[in-house]
Amino acid sequence: MGVSKTEMFTDSQNEIALFAKAFGHPARVAILQYLFKLNACVCGDLVSEIGLAQPTISQHLKELKHLGLIKGNVEGTSVCYCIDTDNWTKMKKLISGFLDQDISKENCC
Template identity: 70%
Template sequence: MGLTKSEIFSDTQNEIATLAKAFAHPARVAILHHLFKANTCICGDLVEEIGLAQATISQHLRELKNLNLIQGNIEGTSVYYCINQEKWSKMKSVISEFLDQDINMNCC
């Protein structure tokens, strides 16, 4: 059986690509913005704040949670979400290292 496409890339390359999914949709960026601003919130607040349907917000929250960038606590019938500080710091480090590379060639 052949290699999966992700297996031909380095761990760092796969990690950057995975983390980039967080920014692959403006709704996820808006959710992250809101979580930083509010420091905690419930899903219903996000529906009102962002203006998308509950199901759509839930899909984006699930993606962010799968990436471990957010975490949720259940209190009664509400789920409170916040930024996973450890994962966010790790993501910033990995992406900053990638973006801080200097171009050392003359091209075009």
């Protein structure tokens, strides 16, 4: 059906999945890495840096912004994007908690 049955899962599970989905596309991974690299804001040179069309980049930015991972400031005709460090830290804790589950005991397979 293409639709996830979110009501059968916990809030935590759904939230982990939502953030993970944000990283589930290489373009968004690249955008975030580029924003980290420049540290300061970035405008539309993401379009030339990454090879996708402007509407496509804009759409990915919108998703990341909606999740709160980035912020955008209008500056004249250009828009300056950067990482939302507070939310990034929160997200990082959530995902890390999931990744750091205990795997010390022996498995049977």
